[in-house]
Amino acid sequence: MASSAGARPSASRTPLLALAILIAALPLALPNNYTYEIAILVGLNAIVCVGLNLLIGYAGQISLGHAGFFGLGAYGSAILAARGGWPASISIPVSLIGVALLAWAIGRPILRLKGHALAMATLGFGIIVSIVLATEDRYTGGPDGMAVPPLASFISGEKTWYWIVAAALIAAVWLARNLIESPRGRALRALHGSEVAAGALGIDAAAHKLSAFVISALFAAAAGALSAHYAGFITPGKASFLHSIELVTMVVFGGMASTFGAVVGAAVLTTLPQLLTVFKEYEMVLLGAVMMLTMIFMPRGLVPTLERAFAAARQISR
């Protein structure tokens, strides 16, 4: 896994600016509410993926249960708001604090594991969360889910939510980039290269892994809470193992150790099924084929491969 540790994120602000401009200009290309919905879904998935990328791409860990944090963030806020009558401005932060504490408590023992054992432990966590959410129907409404009150009575409609999610995504990307370029981020990347070597340099591996885990859990929980209030309902399927796998796939597909890769991966894998639906019964076959072919021909993911291609082209034209 030495590949991604060598990635050097550009210190310039232009990529973030480009993303902001793209997001601001996108509504001109969106003809109706349905397309806004897709854009919002892309944004929410992208927020989760940017956080997950910190854990997988930079810290070199693996999590096959991140949808569990998404679901907990969503249900935490949903239950406090719907059953407890709390306003979203309080239920969301409280839910996020709860998830952070849980992530910290779980992270400490399981981050001592490596490789497949860690994958299994995170997988187990995700499944436990989705089963509990589906079984405790008195609080959660069971497998059919529950209705969620809106963010605020004056916030409704896809267009308003588009800007809310856009702002959240920009904030998430900015935060992630800052983290990566900070001393903490450099320590994380050193960890990824070799935990033993990093330890020899005086880096506290356990503490850094834990903070990456908690931060990525927070990103997922925030996206989950927003998703619940936007859709007006939440189901335990959002915490399922299949959703966790989708998220990891988006991160790898877009390019690990690349924040914009995470955004691109989320964008492509969220819109692709919508586009493939015209093929009706061939949708699954085509989706699987696209995933396989892309990973075979672009094994480092979409964005790093394209970056390299541009860099190579620039070299040749010099």
Next chain:
Amino acid sequence: MFPRIVLAALALALSAALQAQPQPIRVGAFLSVTGPAAFLGDPEQKTLELYVEKLNAAGGVLGRRLELVVYDSAGDAEKARGYVKRLIEQDKVDLLVGGSTTGETMAAVPLAEAAGIPFVSLAGAVVIIEPVKKWVFKTPHTDRMACEKIFVDMRARGVAQAALISGAGGFDRSMRAECLKVAGKHGVQIVADETYGAGDTDMTAQLAKIKGTAGVQAVLNAGFGQGPAIVTKNYRQLGISAPLYQSHGVASKQYVSLAGDAAEGVRLPAAALLVADTLPDADPQKKVVSAYKRDYEGRFKQDVSTFGGHAYDGLMLAVEAIRRAGSTEKAKVRDALEATRGYVGTGGVVNMSAHDHMGLDLSAFRMLEVRKGDWTLVK
């Protein structure tokens, strides 16, 4: 100059003529054609396609062609939501029929209410129409009705204490909750309540626990898919003699063929459609169910399913409402739907009202028993 004017006039006339062509009536459907609920969505899609074709061949509705737009939501509530948005905003349908599972239906309800578009759901849980929502109707019997029908039959056999076993899916949990709620009202006490997971391969542990519970006189399995078939086989394997009841979720030949000999003597509530051939001629549903069975089995060479029947009822109710309303104006169609009286469908006789957007009563469910691999009506 002159020819150009003629051309322009011709173009205008042509476009006016084309505009005068009646707009098709667009029916939007989102069904679980693939995914874990595929055996719901697949017959539903086939039924809708078949009858839209037949209606168009007979001249359409109000002189207009019917156009069906179907999306596969694969049992996923979020996908369903996306497709419903697409149907409303992009495809601009006149009404919605669909939502094979309760989760998908409930995801679509706020959208239908906000957009003011009539929505006929094909899902089972009572929560869809209770509390009543202005634009939402449904055709299948509720899970609560299934529980009540079963408890009434249990009492008739002298059962006062029963055990419950259900799966992890939305249908299972919802029916389990309803059964726990209404059991007392019917004089049945639930003394054991076990569950199994999705994809489980063996339920003998749960059934052994039930067998070991004192006083169990009957067992009710609320579920669908392969779970109930495995439960049935395990039931016989353990030699449990108490009567076994299944839910309307497995009211299909597939359940009987999967469970094999183990299904002998199992009872479940189902629509009359399953016993179309043996219904007495005097039965009010005989004509409709026999015709549907003949059409469906003739075209698709597959046994009818009650779920396909619900789709048939949904489409026909909507079409009837459009005819009575005289237009596809959404508010008028909604009012006409609510005013449905005496409509005979595959699920039963439908009488809707302002506080009943389903319109079926307990008599719409028939109690069936499996004998020698086939359904028989329990009198």
Next chain:
Amino acid sequence: MIEQYLLSGVTTGAIYALVALGFTIIYNASHVINFAQGEFVMIGGMASAAFFEAGIPLPAAVALSIATATLVGVLLEKLAVGPAREASVVTLIIITIGASILLRGLATLVWDKKIHRVPAFSGETPIALGGATLLPQVLWVLGVSAVAVALLAWFFRRTLTGKAILAVSHNRLAARLMGISVRRVLAVSFGLSAALGALAGVLIAPIAFTSWDVGVMLGLKGFAAAILGGLGSSAGAVLGGLALGLIEALGAGYLSSAYKDVFAFLIIVAALVFLPNGLLGRRAAERV
């Protein structure tokens, strides 16, 4: 009652064990977790059901379906995993995830979305064992698992191909330098895993039926069982499978059937925290 819980646990455990064995073989050869392993199980079950329903006698249907799955496994390696073999393990895992989606989609096209049954190999009359009952089919599953483990042990230790696979799993470069064709080893491993998976599918179908998506849950539980037992150890796979089945059954019987899977996963995670390499896993030395 405990006897029935134990037998129930053995029934599901035997199924998990067979699926887990498939994960182990591919992992040993390529360090890839094959997320499409569950789909091999599905192909075994669905193909045998389809062949049988078409009139082919059961033994031939079983053999044909195993052959079909083996072919699919080899194709998967040749067309997807092989060309990407220099990529990182995570990328390879995503490829197998894509493959599992593709195979499930193909299953709905080639066959259908219905649930199918396959007749039991030696009848359905339950065998009484001290107050509890066991299906004869379960004895087939257990018996075949035991034979499979023994044959695999012999294969890896006594045959040249088997030893070649082990060599590649220890050090790919050294193996290649010794003249071993890594491509062929990978193809054989995938084929072998697919055959095992299909065998599991065929044996399980009379107990639990088969359908196009039966591989998802079974693959997941088989993976959990393989990790619990120690990824890379065949005996570990079987032990992990049986342990998982027993924990689920005992949890359902004595604690709460609604949460049996939660107990099972909690115990697996706890076990991993104390034994990171699983019950029988070898401690791998990590190069610094």
